[in-house]
Amino acid sequence: MFESTFTWNDLQFILQGAWVTILLTVVSMIIGTLAGVVCGMARALLPRSTIPLAWLLDVFRSVPLLIQFVLFNALKSIVGLNWSAFAVACVVLGLYVTAYCTEIVRSGVLSVPLTLRRASRSLGLTYWQDLRQIVMPMATRVAFPGWINLLLGVMKDTALVMWIGIVELLRASQTIVTRIQEPLLVLCIAGLIYYVMSLVVARLGARLETRWQEND
Amino acid sequence: MIEIDNVHKSFGELEVIKGVSLQVKKGEVVSIIGGSGSGKSTLLMCINGLESIKSGSIRVDGTEVHARGTDINKLRQKIGIVFQQWNAFPHLTVLENVMLAPRTVLGKSKAEAEALAVKQLTHVGLGDKLKVFPGKLSGGQQQRMAIARALAMSPDYMLFDEATSALDPQLVGEVLDTMRMLAEDGMTMILVTHEIRFARDVSDRVAFFRNGLVHEIGTPDQVIGNPQRPETADFLRSIN
Numbered sequence: 001m002f003e004s005t006f007t008w009n010d011l012q013f014i015l016q017g018a019w020v021t022i023l024l025t026v027v028s029m030i031i032g033t034l035a036g037v038v039c040g041m042a043r044a045l046l047p048r049s050t051i052p053l054a055w056l057l058d059v060f061r062s063v064p065l066l067i068q069f070v071l072f073n074a075l076k077s078i079v080g081l082n083w084s085a086f087a088v089a090c091v092v093l094g095l096y097v098t099a100y101c102t103e104i105v106r107s108g109v110l111s112v113p114l115t116l117r118r119a120s121r122s123l124g125l126t127y128w129q130d131l132r133q134i135v136m137p138m139a140t141r142v143a144f145p146g147w148i149n150l151l152l153g154v155m156k157d158t159a160l161v162m163w164i165g166i167v168e169l170l171r172a173s174q175t176i177v178t179r180i181q182e183p184l185l186v187l188c189i190a191g192l193i194y195y196v197m198s199l200v201v202a203r204l205g206a207r208l209e210t211r212w213q214e215n216d
Numbered sequence: 217m218i219e220i221d222n223v224h225k226s227f228g229e230l231e232v233i234k235g236v237s238l239q240v241k242k243g244e245v246v247s248i249i250g251g252s253g254s255g256k257s258t259l260l261m262c263i264n265g266l267e268s269i270k271s272g273s274i275r276v277d278g279t280e281v282h283a284r285g286t287d288i289n290k291l292r293q294k295i296g297i298v299f300q301q302w303n304a305f306p307h308l309t310v311l312e313n314v315m316l317a318p319r320t321v322l323g324k325s326k327a328e329a330e331a332l333a334v335k336q337l338t339h340v341g342l343g344d345k346l347k348v349f350p351g352k353l354s355g356g357q358q359q360r361m362a363i364a365r366a367l368a369m370s371p372d373y374m375l376f377d378e379a380t381s382a383l384d385p386q387l388v389g390e391v392l393d394t395m396r397m398l399a400e401d402g403m404t405m406i407l408v409t410h411e412i413r414f415a416r417d418v419s420d421r422v423a424f425f426r427n428g429l430v431h432e433i434g435t436p437d438q439v440i441g442n443p444q445r446p447e448t449a450d451f452l453r454s455i456n
Binding site for chain 2: 113115116118119120121122123124125126129133134137138141212
Protein backbone atom coordinates (compact mmCIF):
# COMPACT_ATOMS: atom_id res chain seq x y z
CA MET A 1 0.00 0.00 0.00
CA PHE A 2 3.02 2.24 0.34
CA GLU A 3 4.20 1.71 -3.19
CA SER A 4 5.37 4.88 -4.82
CA THR A 5 6.97 5.93 -8.03
CA PHE A 6 8.86 8.69 -6.21
CA THR A 7 12.53 8.11 -7.02
CA TRP A 8 15.87 9.14 -5.68
CA ASN A 9 16.20 11.43 -8.69
CA ASP A 10 12.99 13.19 -7.75
CA LEU A 11 14.30 13.87 -4.27
CA GLN A 12 17.48 15.28 -5.72
CA PHE A 13 15.42 17.53 -7.97
CA ILE A 14 13.47 18.78 -4.96
CA LEU A 15 16.66 19.36 -2.99
CA GLN A 16 18.06 21.39 -5.87
CA GLY A 17 14.90 23.48 -5.63
CA ALA A 18 15.47 23.85 -1.90
CA TRP A 19 18.98 25.09 -2.60
CA VAL A 20 17.56 27.80 -4.88
CA THR A 21 15.13 28.74 -2.10
CA ILE A 22 18.03 29.07 0.34
CA LEU A 23 20.09 31.13 -2.12
CA LEU A 24 17.20 33.49 -2.82
CA THR A 25 16.51 33.89 0.89
CA VAL A 26 20.13 34.54 1.81
CA VAL A 27 20.82 37.00 -1.01
CA SER A 28 17.59 38.96 -0.52
CA MET A 29 18.05 39.02 3.28
CA ILE A 30 21.60 40.35 2.89
CA ILE A 31 20.50 43.07 0.45
CA GLY A 32 17.40 43.91 2.46
CA THR A 33 19.10 43.90 5.85
CA LEU A 34 21.97 46.15 4.77
CA ALA A 35 19.60 48.59 3.11
CA GLY A 36 17.06 48.20 5.91
CA VAL A 37 19.61 49.08 8.61
CA VAL A 38 20.58 52.24 6.76
CA CYS A 39 16.97 53.23 6.01
CA GLY A 40 15.74 52.25 9.47
CA MET A 41 18.41 54.28 11.26
CA ALA A 42 17.69 57.22 8.98
CA ARG A 43 13.96 56.91 9.67
CA ALA A 44 14.53 56.78 13.43
CA LEU A 45 17.14 59.52 13.68
CA LEU A 46 15.83 61.94 11.02
CA PRO A 47 12.08 61.26 11.08
CA ARG A 48 11.05 64.49 9.34
CA SER A 49 13.40 64.58 6.38
CA THR A 50 12.94 60.88 5.57
CA ILE A 51 9.16 60.90 5.24
CA PRO A 52 9.37 60.50 1.42
CA LEU A 53 11.47 57.39 2.01
CA ALA A 54 8.69 56.00 4.18
CA TRP A 55 6.16 56.59 1.41
CA LEU A 56 8.35 54.79 -1.09
CA LEU A 57 8.96 51.81 1.17
CA ASP A 58 5.24 51.61 1.95
CA VAL A 59 4.68 50.75 -1.71
CA PHE A 60 6.86 47.66 -1.40
CA ARG A 61 5.13 46.64 1.82
CA SER A 62 1.62 47.18 0.52
CA VAL A 63 1.60 45.74 -3.02
CA PRO A 64 1.41 41.92 -3.11
CA LEU A 65 4.76 40.39 -3.85
CA LEU A 66 3.39 38.47 -6.82
CA ILE A 67 2.36 41.71 -8.53
CA GLN A 68 5.79 43.19 -7.81
CA PHE A 69 7.51 40.21 -9.45
CA VAL A 70 5.35 40.36 -12.57
CA LEU A 71 5.53 44.15 -12.86
CA PHE A 72 9.29 44.29 -12.37
CA ASN A 73 9.76 41.48 -14.86
CA ALA A 74 7.67 43.35 -17.44
CA LEU A 75 9.55 46.58 -16.66
CA LYS A 76 12.80 44.75 -17.24
CA SER A 77 11.68 43.77 -20.74
CA ILE A 78 10.38 47.24 -21.55
CA VAL A 79 13.58 48.96 -20.45
CA GLY A 80 15.62 46.25 -22.14
CA LEU A 81 17.65 45.11 -19.15
CA ASN A 82 19.35 41.82 -19.82
CA TRP A 83 18.94 40.42 -16.32
CA SER A 84 18.42 36.80 -15.37
CA ALA A 85 15.21 35.83 -13.62
CA PHE A 86 17.30 35.13 -10.51
CA ALA A 87 18.64 38.70 -10.49
CA VAL A 88 15.12 40.07 -10.87
CA ALA A 89 13.96 37.87 -8.02
CA CYS A 90 16.80 39.08 -5.78
CA VAL A 91 16.09 42.74 -6.50
CA VAL A 92 12.36 42.46 -5.90
CA LEU A 93 12.76 40.34 -2.77
CA GLY A 94 15.59 42.63 -1.62
CA LEU A 95 13.34 45.68 -1.85
CA TYR A 96 10.55 43.80 -0.11
CA VAL A 97 12.88 42.85 2.76
CA THR A 98 14.25 46.41 2.89
CA ALA A 99 10.75 47.77 3.42
CA TYR A 100 10.03 45.45 6.33
CA CYS A 101 13.53 45.56 7.80
CA THR A 102 13.43 49.36 7.86
CA GLU A 103 10.46 49.27 10.22
CA ILE A 104 12.06 46.59 12.38
CA VAL A 105 15.28 48.58 12.72
CA ARG A 106 13.41 51.83 13.28
CA SER A 107 11.42 50.42 16.18
CA GLY A 108 14.61 48.93 17.62
CA VAL A 109 16.43 52.26 17.55
CA LEU A 110 13.45 54.10 19.02
CA SER A 111 13.30 51.59 21.87
CA VAL A 112 16.63 52.82 23.25
CA PRO A 113 15.74 55.27 26.06
CA LEU A 114 16.82 58.84 25.39
CA THR A 115 18.19 59.06 28.94
CA LEU A 116 20.70 56.28 28.18
CA ARG A 117 21.91 58.17 25.14
CA ARG A 118 22.26 61.30 27.28
CA ALA A 119 24.30 59.32 29.78
CA SER A 120 26.69 58.12 27.11
CA ARG A 121 26.98 61.57 25.56
CA SER A 122 27.66 63.01 29.01
CA LEU A 123 30.70 60.74 29.24
CA GLY A 124 32.13 62.45 26.17
CA LEU A 125 31.07 59.94 23.49
CA THR A 126 30.39 61.58 20.15
CA TYR A 127 27.09 61.18 18.30
CA TRP A 128 28.52 58.35 16.20
CA GLN A 129 30.29 56.63 19.10
CA ASP A 130 26.99 56.65 20.98
CA LEU A 131 25.21 55.12 17.97
CA ARG A 132 27.86 52.46 17.56
CA GLN A 133 28.45 51.54 21.22
CA ILE A 134 25.05 52.05 22.85
CA VAL A 135 22.21 52.47 20.36
CA MET A 136 23.08 49.75 17.86
CA PRO A 137 23.79 46.91 20.32
CA MET A 138 20.65 47.70 22.30
CA ALA A 139 18.49 48.13 19.21
CA THR A 140 19.77 44.83 17.82
CA ARG A 141 18.43 42.94 20.82
CA VAL A 142 15.00 44.47 20.38
CA ALA A 143 14.91 44.11 16.60
CA PHE A 144 16.27 40.56 16.40
CA PRO A 145 13.09 38.51 16.97
CA GLY A 146 11.28 40.59 14.35
CA TRP A 147 14.15 40.06 11.96
CA ILE A 148 14.03 36.28 12.43
CA ASN A 149 10.29 36.41 11.73
CA LEU A 150 11.00 38.32 8.54
CA LEU A 151 13.61 35.76 7.51
CA LEU A 152 11.19 32.86 8.01
CA GLY A 153 8.46 34.74 6.13
CA VAL A 154 10.75 35.56 3.21
CA MET A 155 11.87 31.96 2.92
CA LYS A 156 8.29 30.98 2.19
CA ASP A 157 7.55 34.04 0.07
CA THR A 158 10.37 33.05 -2.28
CA ALA A 159 7.95 30.42 -3.62
CA LEU A 160 6.32 33.22 -5.63
CA VAL A 161 9.37 33.47 -7.91
CA MET A 162 8.02 30.48 -9.79
CA TRP A 163 5.82 32.99 -11.60
CA ILE A 164 8.84 34.48 -13.32
CA GLY A 165 10.20 31.08 -14.26
CA ILE A 166 12.56 30.10 -11.45
CA VAL A 167 12.46 26.55 -10.20
CA GLU A 168 12.70 26.59 -6.42
CA LEU A 169 11.50 24.17 -3.77
CA LEU A 170 7.75 24.51 -4.28
CA ARG A 171 7.93 24.69 -8.07
CA ALA A 172 10.18 21.61 -8.17
CA SER A 173 7.65 19.74 -6.04
CA GLN A 174 4.80 20.72 -8.32
CA THR A 175 6.67 19.49 -11.37
CA ILE A 176 7.05 16.10 -9.77
CA VAL A 177 3.43 16.06 -8.62
CA THR A 178 2.36 16.63 -12.20
CA ARG A 179 4.46 13.73 -13.36
CA ILE A 180 3.88 11.05 -10.69
CA GLN A 181 0.43 12.19 -9.51
CA GLU A 182 1.16 11.74 -5.81
CA PRO A 183 0.52 15.23 -4.43
CA LEU A 184 0.17 14.22 -0.79
CA LEU A 185 3.51 12.48 -0.60
CA VAL A 186 5.42 15.10 -2.57
CA LEU A 187 3.92 18.07 -0.77
CA CYS A 188 4.61 16.42 2.59
CA ILE A 189 8.23 16.05 1.57
CA ALA A 190 8.43 19.67 0.41
CA GLY A 191 6.69 20.84 3.58
CA LEU A 192 9.10 18.83 5.69
CA ILE A 193 12.07 20.46 3.97
CA TYR A 194 10.61 23.94 4.59
CA TYR A 195 10.01 22.95 8.19
CA VAL A 196 13.55 21.73 8.75
CA MET A 197 15.05 24.87 7.20
CA SER A 198 12.84 27.08 9.37
CA LEU A 199 13.58 25.04 12.45
CA VAL A 200 17.32 25.51 12.03
CA VAL A 201 16.91 29.30 11.72
CA ALA A 202 14.49 29.52 14.62
CA ARG A 203 16.73 27.43 16.89
CA LEU A 204 19.84 29.46 16.12
CA GLY A 205 17.86 32.63 16.75
CA ALA A 206 16.48 31.35 20.03
CA ARG A 207 19.94 30.37 21.22
CA LEU A 208 21.28 33.85 20.55
CA GLU A 209 18.30 35.40 22.32
CA THR A 210 18.76 33.31 25.43
CA ARG A 211 22.37 34.33 25.61
CA TRP A 212 21.33 37.99 25.54
CA GLN A 213 18.53 37.47 28.03
CA GLU A 214 20.80 35.88 30.60
CA ASN A 215 22.25 39.35 31.05
CA ASP A 216 19.01 41.07 31.95
CA MET B 217 35.78 77.08 37.80
CA ILE B 218 32.19 77.04 36.57
CA GLU B 219 30.78 80.48 35.82
CA ILE B 220 27.07 80.72 35.09
CA ASP B 221 26.11 84.19 33.99
CA ASN B 222 22.51 85.37 33.57
CA VAL B 223 21.32 82.15 31.89
CA HIS B 224 17.84 81.92 30.41
CA LYS B 225 16.34 78.66 29.15
CA SER B 226 12.93 77.86 27.67
CA PHE B 227 11.14 74.73 26.57
CA GLY B 228 8.89 76.13 23.88
CA GLU B 229 6.74 78.80 25.52
CA LEU B 230 7.70 77.79 29.02
CA GLU B 231 10.65 79.65 30.48
CA VAL B 232 12.24 77.38 33.10
CA ILE B 233 15.41 79.35 33.89
CA LYS B 234 14.95 83.11 34.09
CA GLY B 235 18.37 84.61 34.54
CA VAL B 236 20.50 82.47 36.85
CA SER B 237 24.02 83.48 37.81
CA LEU B 238 26.25 81.26 39.94
CA GLN B 239 29.97 80.67 40.34
CA VAL B 240 31.42 77.42 41.59
CA LYS B 241 35.09 77.50 42.48
CA LYS B 242 37.53 74.59 42.29
CA GLY B 243 37.08 72.29 45.28
CA GLU B 244 33.76 73.77 46.25
CA VAL B 245 30.60 71.74 46.93
CA VAL B 246 27.40 73.58 46.04
CA SER B 247 23.96 72.13 46.67
CA ILE B 248 20.89 73.28 44.78
CA ILE B 249 17.58 72.78 46.52
CA GLY B 250 14.09 73.80 45.50
CA GLY B 251 10.70 72.50 44.42
CA SER B 252 10.12 70.57 41.20
CA GLY B 253 9.91 72.78 38.14
CA SER B 254 12.24 75.35 39.66
CA GLY B 255 14.79 74.75 36.89
CA LYS B 256 17.51 73.16 39.00
CA SER B 257 17.90 69.91 37.04
CA THR B 258 17.71 71.75 33.74
CA LEU B 259 20.57 73.99 34.84
CA LEU B 260 22.80 70.92 35.38
CA MET B 261 21.97 69.68 31.86
CA CYS B 262 22.92 73.09 30.50
CA ILE B 263 26.29 73.03 32.26
CA ASN B 264 27.57 70.11 30.21
CA GLY B 265 25.69 71.07 27.07
CA LEU B 266 23.05 68.32 27.11
CA GLU B 267 20.55 71.19 26.91
CA SER B 268 20.97 74.40 24.96
CA ILE B 269 20.42 77.82 26.52
CA LYS B 270 18.46 80.78 25.18
CA SER B 271 20.75 83.53 26.41
CA GLY B 272 23.50 84.24 28.90
CA SER B 273 26.67 82.21 29.17
CA ILE B 274 28.14 79.22 30.96
CA ARG B 275 31.93 78.94 31.12
CA VAL B 276 33.84 75.93 32.42
CA ASP B 277 37.50 76.74 33.10
CA GLY B 278 37.09 79.70 30.78
CA THR B 279 35.61 77.68 27.89
CA GLU B 280 32.22 78.83 26.68
CA VAL B 281 29.99 75.70 26.79
CA HIS B 282 27.43 76.84 24.24
CA ALA B 283 29.73 78.66 21.83
CA ARG B 284 29.82 77.42 18.26
CA GLY B 285 33.49 76.50 18.14
CA THR B 286 33.54 74.61 21.46
CA ASP B 287 34.44 70.92 21.27
CA ILE B 288 31.62 69.80 23.56
CA ASN B 289 32.78 66.18 23.68
CA LYS B 290 36.17 67.30 24.91
CA LEU B 291 34.58 69.56 27.51
CA ARG B 292 32.28 66.80 28.77
CA GLN B 293 35.30 64.67 29.62
CA LYS B 294 35.98 66.91 32.56
CA ILE B 295 32.38 67.18 33.73
CA GLY B 296 30.98 63.95 35.14
CA ILE B 297 27.24 63.72 35.63
CA VAL B 298 25.15 61.27 37.63
CA PHE B 299 21.46 61.10 36.80
CA GLN B 300 18.38 60.40 38.85
CA GLN B 301 17.74 57.34 36.69
CA TRP B 302 21.13 55.73 36.98
CA ASN B 303 21.23 54.83 33.27
CA ALA B 304 23.38 51.72 33.37
CA PHE B 305 24.11 50.37 29.89
CA PRO B 306 22.23 47.06 30.19
CA HIS B 307 24.12 45.20 27.46
CA LEU B 308 27.50 45.70 29.14
CA THR B 309 28.85 44.22 32.37
CA VAL B 310 29.59 46.51 35.30
CA LEU B 311 33.26 46.48 34.34
CA GLU B 312 32.49 47.20 30.67
CA ASN B 313 30.13 50.03 31.64
CA VAL B 314 33.01 51.78 33.39
CA MET B 315 35.62 50.88 30.74
CA LEU B 316 33.56 52.13 27.80
CA ALA B 317 34.32 55.84 27.92
CA PRO B 318 38.04 55.56 28.80
CA ARG B 319 38.45 53.20 25.86
CA THR B 320 36.24 54.94 23.32
CA VAL B 321 36.79 58.56 24.25
CA LEU B 322 40.29 58.62 25.74
CA GLY B 323 41.62 55.81 23.55
CA LYS B 324 43.13 53.89 26.45
CA SER B 325 44.24 50.29 25.93
CA LYS B 326 42.07 47.49 27.24
CA ALA B 327 44.46 46.77 30.09
CA GLU B 328 44.74 50.42 31.12
CA ALA B 329 40.99 50.95 30.99
CA GLU B 330 40.39 47.79 32.95
CA ALA B 331 42.85 48.75 35.68
CA LEU B 332 41.22 52.16 35.90
CA ALA B 333 37.72 50.70 36.03
CA VAL B 334 38.63 48.14 38.68
CA LYS B 335 40.14 50.91 40.80
CA GLN B 336 37.05 53.10 40.56
CA LEU B 337 34.63 50.24 41.14
CA THR B 338 36.58 49.09 44.18
CA HIS B 339 36.52 52.67 45.41
CA VAL B 340 32.70 52.73 45.37
CA GLY B 341 32.49 49.24 46.88
CA LEU B 342 31.65 47.20 43.79
CA GLY B 343 34.95 45.36 43.45
CA ASP B 344 33.16 42.02 43.65
CA LYS B 345 30.57 42.78 40.94
CA LEU B 346 32.86 43.35 37.96
CA LYS B 347 31.51 40.62 35.67
CA VAL B 348 27.87 41.07 36.65
CA PHE B 349 25.35 42.70 34.34
CA PRO B 350 23.67 45.83 35.77
CA GLY B 351 20.23 44.21 35.65
CA LYS B 352 21.33 41.97 38.51
CA LEU B 353 22.28 44.90 40.76
CA SER B 354 20.13 46.87 43.18
CA GLY B 355 19.35 50.49 42.41
CA GLY B 356 21.91 51.69 44.92
CA GLN B 357 24.60 49.49 43.40
CA GLN B 358 23.70 50.68 39.89
CA GLN B 359 23.90 54.26 41.03
CA ARG B 360 27.32 53.66 42.61
CA MET B 361 28.39 52.06 39.34
CA ALA B 362 27.21 55.21 37.53
CA ILE B 363 29.37 57.27 39.87
CA ALA B 364 32.38 55.05 39.17
CA ARG B 365 31.67 55.31 35.46
CA ALA B 366 31.77 59.10 35.62
CA LEU B 367 34.88 59.07 37.83
CA ALA B 368 36.75 56.81 35.39
CA MET B 369 37.06 59.81 33.07
CA SER B 370 38.95 61.66 35.84
CA PRO B 371 36.57 64.61 35.69
CA ASP B 372 37.37 67.92 37.37
CA TYR B 373 33.71 68.49 38.17
CA MET B 374 30.90 66.17 39.22
CA LEU B 375 27.25 67.05 38.79
CA PHE B 376 24.61 65.05 40.65
CA ASP B 377 21.04 65.33 39.41
CA GLU B 378 18.86 64.08 42.28
CA ALA B 379 21.08 61.02 42.47
CA THR B 380 19.11 59.42 45.29
CA SER B 381 15.53 60.41 44.40
CA ALA B 382 14.69 57.22 42.51
CA LEU B 383 16.15 54.91 45.14
CA ASP B 384 14.36 52.88 47.80
CA PRO B 385 14.88 54.60 51.18
CA GLN B 386 17.17 51.89 52.53
CA LEU B 387 19.52 52.31 49.54
CA VAL B 388 19.89 56.07 49.80
CA GLY B 389 22.55 55.88 52.49
CA GLU B 390 25.12 53.91 50.52
CA VAL B 391 24.95 56.38 47.62
CA LEU B 392 25.15 59.41 49.90
CA ASP B 393 28.19 57.84 51.60
CA THR B 394 29.88 57.54 48.23
CA MET B 395 29.09 61.16 47.43
CA ARG B 396 30.33 62.26 50.84
CA MET B 397 33.59 60.40 50.22
CA LEU B 398 34.02 62.32 46.96
CA ALA B 399 33.36 65.63 48.64
CA GLU B 400 35.94 64.84 51.29
CA ASP B 401 38.45 63.97 48.54
CA GLY B 402 38.12 67.57 47.37
CA MET B 403 36.02 67.00 44.23
CA THR B 404 34.24 70.08 42.88
CA MET B 405 30.58 69.17 42.99
CA ILE B 406 27.17 70.59 42.20
CA LEU B 407 24.38 68.59 43.78
CA VAL B 408 20.74 68.95 42.95
CA THR B 409 19.18 67.23 45.92
CA HIS B 410 16.21 66.82 48.21
CA GLU B 411 18.40 65.42 50.98
CA ILE B 412 18.51 68.60 53.03
CA ARG B 413 20.46 67.16 55.96
CA PHE B 414 23.07 65.76 53.58
CA ALA B 415 23.28 69.06 51.73
CA ARG B 416 23.85 70.84 55.04
CA ASP B 417 26.61 68.37 55.96
CA VAL B 418 28.71 68.37 52.84
CA SER B 419 28.08 71.69 51.08
CA ASP B 420 30.15 74.84 51.20
CA ARG B 421 27.18 76.74 49.84
CA VAL B 422 23.50 76.05 49.31
CA ALA B 423 21.34 77.70 46.66
CA PHE B 424 17.56 77.72 46.91
CA PHE B 425 15.93 77.82 43.46
CA ARG B 426 12.45 79.17 42.96
CA ASN B 427 10.62 79.88 39.68
CA GLY B 428 13.77 79.62 37.62
CA LEU B 429 15.82 81.98 39.78
CA VAL B 430 18.34 81.74 42.59
CA HIS B 431 16.07 82.87 45.38
CA GLU B 432 18.57 82.62 48.20
CA ILE B 433 22.19 81.51 48.39
CA GLY B 434 24.74 81.27 51.18
CA THR B 435 26.38 78.88 53.59
CA PRO B 436 24.32 75.88 54.70
CA ASP B 437 23.94 77.39 58.15
CA GLN B 438 22.48 80.57 56.67
CA VAL B 439 20.18 79.11 54.01
CA ILE B 440 19.07 75.94 55.79
CA GLY B 441 19.68 76.91 59.39
CA ASN B 442 18.41 80.45 59.28
CA PRO B 443 16.69 81.25 55.96
CA GLN B 444 16.32 84.97 55.30
CA ARG B 445 13.43 84.78 52.88
CA PRO B 446 9.99 83.43 53.77
CA GLU B 447 9.74 81.23 50.62
CA THR B 448 12.93 79.41 51.60
CA ALA B 449 11.61 78.78 55.08
CA ASP B 450 8.29 77.58 53.61
CA PHE B 451 10.06 75.17 51.29
CA LEU B 452 12.22 73.73 54.07
CA ARG B 453 9.18 73.30 56.27
CA SER B 454 7.23 71.66 53.43
CA ILE B 455 9.74 68.87 52.88
CA ASN B 456 10.38 68.05 56.49
